[in-house]
Amino acid sequence: MRRLLQRPARIVPLAFLGAVVVSTLLMMLPAARAEPGRAPFVTALFTATSAVCVTGLNVVDTPTYWSTFGHVLITVLTQIGGFGIMAMATLLGLLVTQRLGLRSRLMAQAEQTNLQLGDVRRILGRVALTMLVFETAIAAVLAVRLATRYDYPIGRAVWEGVFHAVQAFNNAGFALHSDSLVQFVSDWWICVPITVGVIAGGLGFPVLFELARELRKPACWSTHTRLTVWGSVVLLVAGFVVMLAFEWSNPRTFGALDLPTKLLAALTQSAMPRSGGFNTVDYAAMNSETTAVTTALMFIGGGSGGTAGGIKVTTFFLLAYVIRAEIRGDPDVVVGNRRVGEATQRQAITVALLGIALVATGTLALIALTDGVSLERALFEVTSAFATVGLSMGLTPTLPPAAQLLLVLLMFIGRVGTIATGAALALNTQTRRYRYAEGRPIVG
């Protein structure tokens, strides 16, 4: 643990790499596959990475290709991956805050952080407990609903409840139905608990923890919680409105649904791009406008220190505040009543621009590795992999192995990169020995 905290940029990727290797070997066991024989290497690697990185992208049909043992494996890997991500991100987030505290006590006091680095084990316990509570509650609702409304046998109902609850809270998005959740598009008792699980898991543990204490005192929230919560609300509303506006009369998606179902489908689909990965409507049938907005929402992603991917809500809105300050000519970037330091701004820019560069390069590579794939579809799948979303326009299973390996790489970098790099950037500050005179290039 001490080594993790000292060298996060090395330990985190190594830990994930180890997990992926072991998981791939497990998924290659003949017992994991429904039919006789074992899964090919690329299929096993893709599925293992997708589970451990809580992405949920598929190269095969999950319910029919894998055995029940395979499904249990996917559940366990998702759970371990999700816990690992939450725990590491939370610990590293604390470490960053702590380091800051050592450097500038006044600032750290002004920004009241509720978490202390002291008892690492206690924090990990809380992460585990939070996951357990959410997943149990979601699983219970799903199981009851599946048993009573759809006449599933009790065992099957409980198992499917647990499977999808784990997938939801960990923002993974594997499903035990070939159509993901499309058959449940009008079922509030299925869609709402899953959506709530996705949103809660996607907020991130630092935010969940603070909300548990101060839910009714938004004035006391830290800058991080405020940015994450209000930012998420803005993005959810935007996704909801865009879904309804663009898909309202599309006969292959919302057109055939009645009004309450339209609203429920829009609600569900507004949460899923960031980065739940389930779908109750077919993304391949959506308008180009909708997939373009969905791609943007996927890229932004969820909260830091959670199981959501993307560049993160805080990064996105922080940059919006930077632009606002620049346009208004404010010398400082102020969020609420807190100033955001230049170091944090520079970190946000780096995360966002590296994300853009990675998605652009990945899309270019995917187009080069395939024949005749449109930019729209390539960008969608690459963003889904990078932001560990798991939504698909149906392209991934049809890709050649080289292109699937590219997506594996993107899932891994998108997942591990945001945690490791973020922490590394925040910790890795050299002291200034001398300073050059200022140059002033003309910009824009």
Added chain:
Amino acid sequence: MRRLLQRPARIVPLAFLGAVVVSTLLMMLPAARAEPGRAPFVTALFTATSAVCVTGLNVVDTPTYWSTFGHVLITVLTQIGGFGIMAMATLLGLLVTQRLGLRSRLMAQAEQTNLQLGDVRRILGRVALTMLVFETAIAAVLAVRLATRYDYPIGRAVWEGVFHAVQAFNNAGFALHSDSLVQFVSDWWICVPITVGVIAGGLGFPVLFELARELRKPACWSTHTRLTVWGSVVLLVAGFVVMLAFEWSNPRTFGALDLPTKLLAALTQSAMPRSGGFNTVDYAAMNSETTAVTTALMFIGGGSGGTAGGIKVTTFFLLAYVIRAEIRGDPDVVVGNRRVGEATQRQAITVALLGIALVATGTLALIALTDGVSLERALFEVTSAFATVGLSMGLTPTLPPAAQLLLVLLMFIGRVGTIATGAALALNTQTRRYRYAEGRPIVG
């Protein structure tokens, strides 16, 4: 002139708006059109905006749709637009430098700026003289070549030489041939002067002026000149290599060309996206990889204070230096032996992110205004309009009027926005009266 310098964010757009209105009325004169009758409003507005903003995008076939009077009009409008852009950008650039000088003398002295605000008339004179010299030289070479190799009558050869020289140095890109310059793809005497003109005009006057004095002393170059020159070299080489690599065996583009022609075509096409706008190869026939890279090059654009568009070379490379500093943990962003201040960094971020937002919104709007246009083609035309490049995959002439008006708006904002906003941002700095305590959201 004094008002321009006091309120650039208002005066520059108003001046351009006035120029567009007058130009539209002129293009609607029956004499401007080749056939009887006058050009429809949207066609005239589009062509006028495209000329004044030195874009070169077309909704009609320039050689056949407009009369010779129309072609003369386009030349004059391009020349006025280009001169206006160069002059305003240069003056505003000076103003910014000057303002800085008043605030922090030491920094201004350390960064030796060769230009002084003193004689505005003298500077405008130099801009005009530089344009005249470049355009005369290019026109002369083209005229001689057209007369001797292609047996054009002298009058026609001179007129075409002048027309294309003005288009080249002003980075506009209208052509008097329906295929742009495709028929000259293998002619070094046509392609090289035009490419040189495009590159020189695209560097921007502040750089040209400094190079004229210090061409052989790169060690004395300012940070701005260094970033622009070396950045342009990097982007030109990248464009050259990408063109050759992706199009080498494409039978509809480079495949049919012999080796020297391949090299010349790659050279020409490497310069045109940033933002010359001529083409000697059909962009609609290129691979998706090539159009994706071309779109990125168009977005980056050329040098500040010139006729090139885009977010500008300095902005792009400055952000690369910011990322490098962040990854290395350097407290300062250092380019060469100069530190780049936080204000300049924030400006670069704002310009880049607003550019991304504008292109994304424009692309979404274009897709919404049309039926079944692919993301690749929509993004290409929107980026070409925003960065005032003028390259086209053939989509623009086929668009409905509403979508053409959208492109008009993008050309205007892309052109005027970068000058006015850039200067406004640099000038518009409030003094700090109090300072909030620092908040520290987790990023990434």
